[in-house]
Amino acid sequence: MRTVDLIRRKRDGKELAPEEIEFLVEGYLSGDIPDYQMSAFLMAVYFEGMSDPEVMRLTECMLRSGDTVDLSQIPGVKVDKHSTGGVGDKTSLIVAPLAASAGVVVPMMSGRALGHTGGTLDKLESIPGFRTELTADEFQTQLSEVGLCFISQTDRLAPADRKFYGLRDVTSTVESIPLIASSIMSKKLAEGVDALVLDVKVGSGAFMKKQVDARRLAQMMQGIGRRMDKKVQALITDMNQPLGYAVGNALEVMEASQTLQNAGPGDLTRLSIELAARMIFLGKQAASLDEARRMAEEKLVDGSGYRKFKQAVTAQGGNAQALDKFELLPNATGMREVTSPRGGYVSSIDAEDIGAASNMIGAGREKKEDAIDPAVGIILEVKTGEKVDAGSVLCRLYYTKEDHVEEAAEMVEDAFRISAQKPDERELILEVVG
């Protein structure tokens, strides 16, 4: 088998055999296939796509490239939730404790900020003392005792995905449906879950800009799950404006904490209940989705979800008091308001630009090794559909360093579209797949 022949066949839209996919994954991981050949192959996949059997084989090869976690010793159904990435998307911090407080075992494997989107691990690490790098023993002990653990992907879990992902990031091949599906599913399957709830984001702040692509991605991930005997349900949700009001690490922890105390934004609360309900249902803690929804609401209102979150934070070395006393979280030192140039209705808020502006003042990374500034970010004052006067505040930028603040403020101002007419209301949950 020669790599160059496989690249050419994919380039020409042909289907590769399972052993050919295996040859590519193994060859790349061992270093026999160089980056330049794999880059060409990935670009060919970006343009030509992959058949279902090809995606399945790729997922299996990446899954088997490292360790798989065996959680069978821990009683209960293990359910994780994964979002394909958005702006202001702090739902993991809310849905995981809600589902865990309803009896689901939640091994929540999370990622770091990527491009303009935020990462759960970075948000959690803004809580003083919080540790996301746990040993396998610590992880299993916490899951047994608390029923909830937030962890990062270790080097030994799906290492092929890690290597592929690094290359995709720098070759502009991230936004490929089969590559995203196999990347996410290989990690989730390696983690030893029984079921998975997916939040597939679509819109300006998501990797998928079109609903048809988001649907295809959801169906592909569900198909992979089905073949591996795992239950997968996916919601396709709107990411044309940030979720909630807060964007930025500590700011999002504050908003998640308020939401768990039933004092959060309507859109974030609604989506969190919906996702938690599906975890509760797939986790076999409710006989119907309606009952699961009622349970999720109850756990929010009676504070059990909030208490579960604090318990998990404490177990992972974090100062849970910071969830009540926000002055214990990293706080910004400067604030810059962005005001509306005219009166009218907010007709759209470009989520990608808000995410990029937040990163520009330090909330995200430019290069993998960069440190993030946990204190900084953006708080929206208004959302799409709301009426504003000329000069009223659209949002506030919170920063610790002056560099790039003006540039970010301009970007944010451009992200808001103000029109004379009230825009049609947009659905938050667009579709359910599975």
Ligand code: URA
């Ligand atoms: N998240 C992942 O884990 N992988 C992708 O390819 C895209 C988003």
